[in-house]
Amino acid sequence: MLDIKNLKVTVDGKAILNGLNLNVGPGEVHAIMGPNGSGKSTLANVIAGRDGYEVTNGSVTFMGNDLLSMAPEDRAREGVFLAFQYPVEIPGVANIALLKEGLNAARRHRGETELDALDFLKLVREKLKLVEMKEEFLYRSVNEGFSGGEKKRNEIFQMAMLEPSLAVLDETDSGLDIDALKTVAGGVNALRSEDRSIILVTHYQRLLDYIVPDRVHVLAGGRILRSGDKQLALDLEERGYGWIDTVAA
Amino acid sequence: MSAMESHAVPYVEAQQAHASELPAAGVAALDRSRLEALEILGERGLPSQHDEDWKYTSIKPITRSRFSPAVSGVDCSEHFIAASAIDNLDAWQLVFADGFHLPHRSKTDGLPEGVQVTGLAEALTQDPAPIVDRLGFAMGEMPHGFSAMNSAFVGDGALVEVDPGVQLDKPIELLFVSGCSGEGFLSLPRNLVILGDGSEASIIERHISFGAERSLSNSLTEIILGKSATLNYCCAQDQAERTFHVGGLFCRLAQSAKFKATTITMGRSWVRNDARINLDAEGAHANLDGAYLAFGRCHVDNHTHISHNAPECTSRECYKGVLGDRGHAVFHGRIVVQPHAQKTDSEQSNQNLLLSADAQIDTKPQLEIYADDVKCAHGATVGQLDEAALFYLVSRGVDRETARRMLTQAFAAEILETVTPSALQNYLASRVLSQLSPAVPPEAVA
Ligand SMILES: Nc1ncnc2c1ncn2[C@@H]1O[C@H](COP(=O)(O)OP(=O)(O)O)[C@@H](O)[C@H]1O
Ligand SMILES: [Mg+2]
Numbered sequence: 001m002l003d004i005k006n007l008k009v010t011v012d013g014k015a016i017l018n019g020l021n022l023n024v025g026p027g028e029v030h031a032i033m034g035p036n037g038s039g040k041s042t043l044a045n046v047i048a049g050r051d052g053y054e055v056t057n058g059s060v061t062f063m064g065n066d067l068l069s070m071a072p073e074d075r076a077r078e079g080v081f082l083a084f085q086y087p088v089e090i091p092g093v094a095n096i097a098l099l100k101e102g103l104n105a106a107r108r109h110r111g112e113t114e115l116d117a118l119d120f121l122k123l124v125r126e127k128l129k130l131v132e133m134k135e136e137f138l139y140r141s142v143n144e145g146f147s148g149g150e151k152k153r154n155e156i157f158q159m160a161m162l163e164p165s166l167a168v169l170d171e172t173d174s175g176l177d178i179d180a181l182k183t184v185a186g187g188v189n190a191l192r193s194e195d196r197s198i199i200l201v202t203h204y205q206r207l208l209d210y211i212v213p214d215r216v217h218v219l220a221g222g223r224i225l226r227s228g229d230k231q232l233a234l235d236l237e238e239r240g241y242g243w244i245d246t247v248a249a
Numbered sequence: 250m251s252a253m254e255s256h257a258v259p260y261v262e263a264q265q266a267h268a269s270e271l272p273a274a275g276v277a278a279l280d281r282s283r284l285e286a287l288e289i290l291g292e293r294g295l296p297s298q299h300d301e302d303w304k305y306t307s308i309k310p311i312t313r314s315r316f317s318p319a320v321s322g323v324d325c326s327e328h329f330i331a332a333s334a335i336d337n338l339d340a341w342q343l344v345f346a347d348g349f350h351l352p353h354r355s356k357t358d359g360l361p362e363g364v365q366v367t368g369l370a371e372a373l374t375q376d377p378a379p380i381v382d383r384l385g386f387a388m389g390e391m392p393h394g395f396s397a398m399n400s401a402f403v404g405d406g407a408l409v410e411v412d413p414g415v416q417l418d419k420p421i422e423l424l425f426v427s428g429c430s431g432e433g434f435l436s437l438p439r440n441l442v443i444l445g446d447g448s449e450a451s452i453i454e455r456h457i458s459f460g461a462e463r464s465l466s467n468s469l470t471e472i473i474l475g476k477s478a479t480l481n482y483c484c485a486q487d488q489a490e491r492t493f494h495v496g497g498l499f500c501r502l503a504q505s506a507k508f509k510a511t512t513i514t515m516g517r518s519w520v521r522n523d524a525r526i527n528l529d530a531e532g533a534h535a536n537l538d539g540a541y542l543a544f545g546r547c548h549v550d551n552h553t554h555i556s557h558n559a560p561e562c563t564s565r566e567c568y569k570g571v572l573g574d575r576g577h578a579v580f581h582g583r584i585v586v587q588p589h590a591q592k593t594d595s596e597q598s599n600q601n602l603l604l605s606a607d608a609q610i611d612t613k614p615q616l617e618i619y620a621d622d623v624k625c626a627h628g629a630t631v632g633q634l635d636e637a638a639l640f641y642l643v644s645r646g647v648d649r650e651t652a653r654r655m656l657t658q659a660f661a662a663e664i665l666e667t668v669t670p671s672a673l674q675n676y677l678a679s680r681v682l683s684q685l686s687p688a689v690p691p692e693a694v695a
Contacts, residue, residue, distance in 0.1 A: 048644050051636070076646035088637045092659025101655070102645035109646075141659075142641070158645065 001026045001197040002047075002067075002166055007058035009039075009046055009222075016042045018222035019058070024166070024215075027194040031208055031233060032201050034219035035241045040201045041085055043219070044170040047199075048082035049075050062166065076102065077109035079165030083155035083172050085201075090142040095154070098142055099124065099161050106162065127160040131187045148175040156187045167191070168199045173207040185210030205237040218244050254294035256308075257394055259315045260435075261291050264401045267318065272370035272404040276377045279403075282385065286400035295394040302393070305579040305611040306550040310519050311493050316435035316465040318402060319347035321370075325426045325459060330354055333424070333457055338672040340422040340453065341366055346429040347464075348436035349405050363412030366421055369439060370405035380408065383441065387471035388499040392523050392552075395495045399437050399469040406439035406469075409452065413445030413475065420451035420481075420670060427492055428462040440470040444478035446503075451481040453673060456496075458489035458518075469497035474506035476530075482510045483668055487680060490517040490545070497523050502562075504530035511668050513677055514541040514549050515684050524553040528562035528590075539568040540664040542684050543576030543608065550579035555597075557590040557620075566597040569664050571657055571685070572608035580612040584627065588619040597627040602634070602660050604653075657685050 002024040009017040016039045024030050034040055046053050047060065049072030060067040067075060090098075104114040115123065128135060131153045143151050152172050159167050169188070173181055188198065188211050200211060208216070208230060216232040217224045218241070225244050226232065236244070264287055273279055295312065296303040325346040343366060344354040350368030357366050365372070373380055384403060391397045407423045427436050444450055454470060466488070474480055480500075488494055500508050514520050526535045541549045555564045570578045580599045601610045614627040634656050642652035661681055668674040 050640055050644075071643075071649075072640065073643045073646055073648050076644055082644055084641070088635075088641045090635075090638045090641065090656070090659065092662045093638075093642070093655050097655070098642060098645060098647070101642075101647045101651060105646040105648065105651075162645065 001028070001063060003061040005059045007046070007060065008056045009042055010054045010056055011042065011052065016222055017046070020219070020223055022217065022224060024197045024199060026197060027192075028214045029192065029198045029200065029211065030215045030217060031213040032199060032217050032219050033203055033233060033236060035203065038220050039222050040219055041170055044082055044085075044168045044199075044201055047168055048072060048080060073105065074109070076162070077106040081159050081162055081164035081167045083152075083159060083167065083169040085170040085174075087143045087151040087155055089144045089146075091144050093142050094139055095142050096124070096138040099158065102158075103161060123161065127157055130160050130190055131157045132183050133157055149177065149180040152176055152184060153180070156184050160187060160191060165195060166197050166199070168201065170201045171203070172200075173202050173204060181207065182210060205233045208233045220244060251294060252297065254291070256295040256312045257290050257398075260398050261287060263318050271402065273373040273377045276373075276381065278381045279373070279377055282381065283401050283403060286391070286397045286403075289391055290394050290397035290401055293394050293397065300393070302552060302581070305577075306521055306548065311465060314433065314463075316433055319349070319430040319434040319436050321349045321405070323347050323349060323430045324351060325354065325429045327354065329426070329459065330424070333426075335422070335672055335676040338420070338422070338670070338676070340420045342422045342424060343368070343407050345406070345423070345425045345438055347427055347434055348425070348438035348466075348468075350407070361415060361417070363415040364417065365408060365410040367408050368405055369408045369441060372408045373404070380441065383443065383473060384439070384471070387473050387501045387527075388469070388497070388525070389527070392497070392525070395467050396469060396497050396523070399439055399467050399497070402437045403439045404437070406441070408441050409450070410443045411445055411448040411450050414447045415445070416449040417451065420453055420673070422453040422455060425454070425456045425466065425468065426459050427456065427466040427488065428459040428464040432462045433464070434462075435465045435467065438466075438468045440468070442470065442472040442480070444472075444474050444480055446475035447477045448475065449479045451669070452483075454482070454484045456484075456486045456488055456494060458492045461489055461491055463491040465493045465495075467495045470499065472498075472500040472508070474500065474502045474508060476503045477505045478503070479507040480509070481669060482508065483673060484510070484512045485677060486512070486514045486516060486518075486520055488516045488518040490547070492516075492518040494518055494520045496520070499525050500535070501527045501529055502533035502535065505532035507534045509536040510538070511664065512539040512551070513665070513668075513681070514539070514551075515680055517545055517547050519548045521550045522552065524551070526553075526555045526564070528555070528557050528559060528564065530559045531561045533559070533562045535564045537564065537566045538664050538667060540661050540681070541568070541570045541578055542661075542681065543570065543572045543578040544574045544684065546575045548577045552579075552581045554583045554585070555595070557584070557586045557593040557595065560590055561592045562590065563594040564596070567664065568599045569661060570599075570601045570610060571604065571661055572601060572610055573604035575605070575607045577609045578611075580610070580629070581615070582613070582627070583615045583617065584625065586616075586618045586620050586623050586625065590620050591622045593620060593623040593625065595623070595625045599629040601629075601631045602657060603631060604634070604657065654682070654685055658682055
């Protein structure tokens, strides 16, 4: 699904990722953990195609294609989704208008017809249920005045609507209380499937009690320092990131 | 003779040549006020950039060639009017061709008792005295040569008078079509709106162009609101590239009257608007909003002036502009709080979205406060599309072009969404969108 080789990225001339390797197979859930500032969001943004990140080396292959040469909107239409760590508020653009535009752009891209209003609404209602969101959120401006938890739910709702092949969830768990966390995790679990891969960026082990990952990676100093199964997350919780540094050194 | 004065000469001469043919000529009081206005036009001339209020707006595009005042008898086809109609708008309508009322194109059936909606010339001919008394009252001092010109020729336009206590359940649309007479004509509509105590009305003033003919439209609307009267007013300016438009909006509010005005400037023309609102008695409230688009090489200038002349009045003003290509916009908003206008509550803002490096905005919000117990806030912003918002939309699969348009539209929506009725709001939103579609260029992001 996703194959990252020796990825080096700089921001404003400062090296953030220093030769990162990561391979995520179809249907797998990988967790990426690491201290603040270790480059987790940088990796997520590079996958989504945000400006301002310079790839100086390496490759990112998504379903056999060179992801880095694709425009961000094409990545989205090909099935890449990023749930933002800090979802931006967009006054004046209704949630539903964004979804309709995004969903239909992907359908056109795949040579399918656009959904008619009725089918669209049916789909929307079904997905709202998944994350326990009220219908009124559809007609509100994107994220405007949403609480932290509502913003994170809205990200997962959008993911459910767009049905990506690869979803990168950047700290979707942070700022959620335990009930919201369970709801969001439930939504994500419902979207797990054989042909959908998920990368969970988090720095708490807590989320992984609810979404059990196939692999856990530790990102520090711009590299994957260690990979393992879910036990690695538990070890990290107990011993902290310092332990990884010493083991790696 | 200065250039300003000499530019006015052809118009002074044209007025002198046609004075005796103007509606209700011979009515002494009217003749006198036309003559006074003519003298002001002759003395002050047309504005120049030496004039502080015209610093950023050159009238050269207008003075390059002269315009002849249009004469009555001009018509506009029924087909054109039908094609320009606002979908699903249920309204009474007066139609004007180059400033002249077309009774056979107008729809005023079923107006309730106590409401007069008619051509000004017709009303002046029938009973001039009550009209002459009130012409010029809302305006007060003439702001510049163009308003003097309009007053010197005052004749046709719309008269809307609503008796005290009468509430209209449908809007009145005043549709002004310019360029009907052909190339090089000047229209000078004068509108007078009088709302009696406690009455309520909605008025839509819409300016469009018949074709691509070069024309000058010098339009002036005066509004007098009685105690507790409520007027919902929208001016939609949607003219072609070679139409020059000078618009005047003057309103006086009595005690507890409410005025909501929204001026939407679209189109490709050269536009200068002057709005002057006088809050004359306690508890009056004015909401003066505007949205303007300046694309291509078009020029849009909004000068507004709200005067708090009595205690406990409130005013809210918000103008938003979207500029692209080599568009140029000017905003100058003055709020004046007179010495005895204690407990004034006033907010003003001007926000601009610049989509191109070649577009230009000159904005000047201005507060003049002569009272001590007041709450006033004002500010202006100039910015580009938000890069983070743009990436968010694009990351959901929306192409960049559409994403830019969505954000630009969202910016203007704040003003459009306050416009009622919804048929008008939908119409304006789709007109604005159609103007934005080709106009938001790829380099429009900071
Ligand atoms: N747009 C940016 N401009 C400048 N520095 C950045 C930018 N984005 C990230 N960085 C820097 O890159 C490093 C990694 O940041 P980030 O990827 O956000 O880490 P994480 O998500 O793991 O906390 C940090 O030192 C951060 O300050
Ligand atoms: Mg981060």
